[in-house]
Amino acid sequence: xxxxxxxxxxxxxxxxxxxxxxxxxxxxxxxxxxxxxxxxxxxxxxxxxxxxxxxxxxxxxxxxxxxxxxxxxxxxxxxxxxxxxxxxxxxxxxxxxxxxxxxxxxxxxxxxxxxxxxxxxxxxxxxxxxxxxxxxxxxxxxxxxxxxxxxxxxxxxxxxxxxxxxxxxxxxxxxxxxxxxxxxxxxxxxxxxxxxxxxxxxxxxxxxxxxxxxxxxxxxxxxxxxxxxxxxxxxxxxxxxxxxxxxxxxxxxxxxxxxxxxxxxxxxxxxxxxxxxxxxxxxxxxxxxxxxxxxxxxxxxxxxxxxxxxxxxxxxxxxxxxxxxxxxxxxxxxxxxxxxxxxxxxxxxxxxxxxxxxxxxxxxxxxxxxxxxxxxxxxxxxxxxxxxxxxxxxxxx
Numbered sequence: 001x002x003x004x005x006x007x008x009x010x011x012x013x014x015x016x017x018x019x020x021x022x023x024x025x026x027x028x029x030x031x032x033x034x035x036x037x038x039x040x041x042x043x044x045x046x047x048x049x050x051x052x053x054x055x056x057x058x059x060x061x062x063x064x065x066x067x068x069x070x071x072x073x074x075x076x077x078x079x080x081x082x083x084x085x086x087x088x089x090x091x092x093x094x095x096x097x098x099x100x101x102x103x104x105x106x107x108x109x110x111x112x113x114x115x116x117x118x119x120x121x122x123x124x125x126x127x128x129x130x131x132x133x134x135x136x137x138x139x140x141x142x143x144x145x146x147x148x149x150x151x152x153x154x155x156x157x158x159x160x161x162x163x164x165x166x167x168x169x170x171x172x173x174x175x176x177x178x179x180x181x182x183x184x185x186x187x188x189x190x191x192x193x194x195x196x197x198x199x200x201x202x203x204x205x206x207x208x209x210x211x212x213x214x215x216x217x218x219x220x221x222x223x224x225x226x227x228x229x230x231x232x233x234x235x236x237x238x239x240x241x242x243x244x245x246x247x248x249x250x251x252x253x254x255x256x257x258x259x260x261x262x263x264x265x266x267x268x269x270x271x272x273x274x275x276x277x278x279x280x281x282x283x284x285x286x287x288x289x290x291x292x293x294x295x296x297x298x299x300x301x302x303x304x305x306x307x308x309x310x311x312x313x314x315x316x317x318x319x320x321x322x323x324x325x326x327x328x329x330x331x332x333x334x335x336x337x338x339x340x341x342x343x344x345x346x347x348x349x350x351x352x353x354x355x356x357x358x359x360x361x362x363x364x365x366x367x368x369x370x371x372x373x374x375x376x377x378x379x380x381x382x383x384x385x386x387x388x389x390x391x392x393x394x395x396x397x
Contacts, residue, residue, distance in 0.1 A: 127230025187258030187292030298363035
């Protein structure tokens with residue numbers, strides 16, 4: 001089914017982060033699609049149809065000044081600010097961003113010279129490196145990631161702890177516990193997924209490993225950086241037996257990070273795709289199969305003009321509009337490490353659901369029962385392709 005969906009949606013490029021658990025969200029057959037008035041796809045949809053779409057797919061709806069597809073009619077003041085930023089901010093930020101990216105690539109290239117990458121289960125990375133090479137990669141990566149966020153207008157990052165007393169107490173106990181050679185630590189960071197900016201923040205904060213599409217490893221500059229991060233590569237469209245291998249690699253990485261403080265933690269987005277930041281989609285269980293504790297992190301992007309959420313806007317348009325923003329904001333809420341009960345260890349779905357409910361409660365997020373399949377339907381309908389949306393809906397049934 002995935003391969004068929006890929007063929008059907010090849011002309012509609014959307015942000016679809018990799019689902020590390022490789023589980024499918026059941027189709028929702030109780031929500032009929034919009035009926036097309038004609039057999040010919042229309043490039044536009046009526047206000048009534050758009051309102052109906054927004055109700056059905058609320059988790060993916062953009063509500064900023066630029067509109068759903070980033071092409072809304074702008075007021076005169078907004079046009080002036082946008083034009084001013086295009087000739088002043090954008091060139092400077094583009095140059096600085098490219099310089100930062102190239103600089104970090106050169107650092108990674110230098111640190112990996114004469115070093116053989118780890119090759120296991122069709123994976124290739126440098127996560128196994130230790131000593132000064134690893135220290136340089138991690139520290140420079142964290143600093144330059146934060147520098148890139150600063151370049152994009154994220155001058156301040158508001159971080160808070162839901163239960164700071166408990167966190168401080170846990171840290172004190174770990175420091176005072178002389179009998180434990182390896183203090184217990186989470187094996188994975190669990191985060192809601194709003195934008196590609198999520199990755200930059202987590203790199204600047206803890207420099208974890210990510211799950212990424214296999215094609216990322218072949219990208220110029222970014223490919224080597226992703227290998228230094230220790231990314232686990234998957235082929236979303238594939239249904240071959242290597243999916244079990246990838247799941248095993250992720251589980252093994254999480255367990256190693258839990259047991260060894262020198263091993264990089266895994267950063268996982270169990271929703272499997274992005275939202276507008278106000279909702280929390282069902283969690284896949286891939287992040288919870290290891291039975292190790294996890295660290296829940298909630299990201300918010302307050303905005304007045306452009307929402308940093310990347311959903312229905314094309315990638316290039318979104319990056320340009322983001323560069324035109326004079327100031328951007330991130331709010332981060334870190335919850336205490338979640339230790340699963342024995343029942344949760346034996347039932348990954350229960351473990352995932354309980355962590356999801358906790359994050360929704362602490363982050364004031366709305367629980368939604370839709371997922372990536374519905375997102376594809378929504379995007380197809382937004383582009384006026386109601387026939388494609390109906391085909392996708394039937395495939396999910």
